[in-house]
Amino acid sequence: PDIIWNYEALKNNNQAEPISVAVMVEMNGKDLGQRVRTFSVRSINECLLGYVTNGTKFHDTGIFFAAYVNEENPMIDKLLREALDTRIVNRFLGYQGGAEVVDRQVYALWNVLQKRKFRYSSVSNTSLSSNVVFSQRVRTFDDALESSQINCVDGSVLFASLLRAINIEPILVRTPGHMFVGYYTDSSHNDMNFLETTMIGDVDLDDFFPDEQLDSTMVGKSQNQMSRITFDKSKEYANKKYTQYKEGIHSGKLNYMFLEISKEVRRRIQPIGK
Template sequence: MRPLYKGDGFPYWTRRVPFAVNLRNFFLLAAAVIATSSSWAEIEWEPVVYPKDELYPSMIFSTATLKPGEDVFAKWAGHVLGQENGVVGVSIDGLKSGDMVRVEVKPNAVMEGGVFEGKIPKRADTWKIFPNPKFRFDALLSTKQATPLSVTFKVSVNDKDLGEQTRDVTLQTINDCMFAVSESDEEGDVSDYSWLFAAYVNENHPWIDGILREALDTGIVSSFDGYQSGDPAVVADQVFAIWHVLQERGFRYSDITTTATDSDDVARQHVRLFDDAIKARQANCVDGSVLMASILRKIGLNPYLVSIPGHMFLAVDLDEEGEKTIAIETTMMGEKADEASEGVDWISKKDLKVRRKAPGWFAFEAAVQAGNEELNDAWDKLEDPKEMDYQIIDIAEARKMGIIPISYREPSK
C-alpha cells in the first residue's frame, strides 16, 4: 500500500517524530500485525463424521458402555483429543502448543450436543478433536429408515471465534450393521467391525421366555440348565429343542440383505431385530444366526457368529470349557429331512440312536452336519489374522468388552 502524502513530502504518520525512529516502529508494528493475522489465517478446520459422513445407530448405541481401552475401533491417524472412539468431531490444521481450543457440536434430532475444551499439548500439522455428545438413544433406536441429518460444529481458538460449519450426513437405520470400512484408497487399509453383529444378539428380549416355554412343552427337555449336566448330549438336546420350536413356528429362509443406501467404502448388512424376525417368521443367514444366538445365550450357553465371505452361520459350545463345539447352518431352518445324515461324530452313537426317534431331529442333524463342514473348511482362514473376511464373533467376549445388545422397544400404540 502506498503512503498518503500530506503536502510536506513526508508520509503523514511521520509528522512530529524523527523519521528513522518512527520508520522502525512502523515496521515492528506491521510485522506484528502480519504475524498475528497470518497465525489466524493458517488455522483451517473442517467437520469429521465417521465413517464416510454416515452415522450408524447400532454402533453408537451398542458401544455406549464400551470399557475404556478396548481396542475395537479403528485408530485415528495422527494426533487426537477428546472422545477416544469419537465419530463426530473436527480436523484442525495450524494449531500451536498451548493453544486453547473449544469445539462444540450443536444439538440435533439424535444428539443433545457436546463440547470439548482443552489445551493443545504440542504443535502438529493436524489435530482431530472429538467432543463427547449426549446421544438421544431413543431416537437412534427408532431410526427405521435412512435419513439425512445436519450436524453443526462451532470452533474457537484462544477465544477467537472461527465460525460454524454444517456437514449433511446420512443417518442409517438401526438395522444397518456396519462390518468393514475402507479407510483410504490404499489396498488393505480396511477396518474390521464385524464384532458389531454381536449387538443384534439380544439375550434380554422379553419374547424369549415364550419360546422357551414352547420348547419345554415339546417334552424334548425338561429344563434349560445350560452346562450344569456336564453332558454334551444333554446340551445338544437344549439346542435342538429351540431349533424345533422355530421349525414348528414355520420359520423360513429369506435372503433379504439390501440396504436403502449404497457405499463403496462401507460394507454393511441389514439385520432384522429379534422381534422383527419372530413376527416375520423368516430370516437370512445373519438373522437366523443372531436369533438362535440370542436364545442360546439366554439359557447360559456360549454361542458364536461365524462370518465368512458372503455368509454367516452359528456355532455353540456343548461344554463349558469350549472343547466340544458344533456349528449350525441356520439357512436350513424350515427345511425338512426324512433321513439320517452320514458321518455324525459330534454325539455318541448310543445317544444318537435315541435322539433319531424324535420328530424333527433329522432336520436339526442335517443343519449341524452342514455347519460343521463349513466350519472345518474355513478353520485355517478363521485362525489367520490376515484373513479379515473370516471372523468368529464370540458373544461372551463382546459383552465383557461392553458391547451391549440393541434394546427391544415396545411398538407405539
C-alpha cells in the same frame, strides 16, 4: 466434541435418513462463524462390517454382530416356555449334564423355532453401501420374530440369543457371503457343534444334500420327525463347512470371522434392544 445422542431415537430409526449438523466456532472471543454439514443416519438394522482409511487400510468391525445377539429380549421367556412344552427337555440346564444334554436343549430351541414357520429371506443389502464403509442389513430379534423371516445372519444371531439365554456360549462364524452359528458343548470349551440356521425355514434339503434325495424321504413324516432330521442335517452341513473353511475362519482375513459371544465380548458390545 462429545455429542449428546438421543439413543432412543437412534434405536427406533429403521430407515436411512439425512441429518444436518451445525457447528459454531469461537476463538479468543472472536466469532469464526458457522458451518453446516449433512450426514446420513443409518438404520439400526445396518451392521457395520468394516471401513477403509487412506484408501487401502481396512478396519474390521465384525464384532458389532454381537449387538444383534440379544439374550435379554423379553420374548425369550415365551420361546423357552414353548420349548419346554414340547417335552424334549424338562428344564434348561446349560452345561450341567454333559454334551448329550446340551445337544437336546439346542434341539428343543430348534424345534420351537421351526414350529413358528420361518421363511428364508435373503435380504441383506443396505442403501448406503460404498467402497469406504461396508455394512449388512440384520434383523433384530423382534424384527425376525414379527416377520417370521430370516437369512443366514438373522437366523444365526436369533439362535445365538436363545443359546446365551440358557447359558450355552454361542459362536458366530462368517465365511465369504455366509454366516452360521456354533456353540460349545462343554463349559471348558473343548468341543463345538455348528448349525446351518437357514434350515430352520422352509427350505429344499436337496439343495444342501443333492446326492441324498432327502425331500423324497420326508413324505409322511410328522412335524417332529422332520424337525429332528433337519436339525441333524443342519449340524452335518455346518460342521462340514467349518472344517472346509477352518483355516480362513481363524485367519482374521477379510470376510471371515470366528466370534464367540463371551462375557468379554459382552462387556464391550451391548445388545440392541427396543
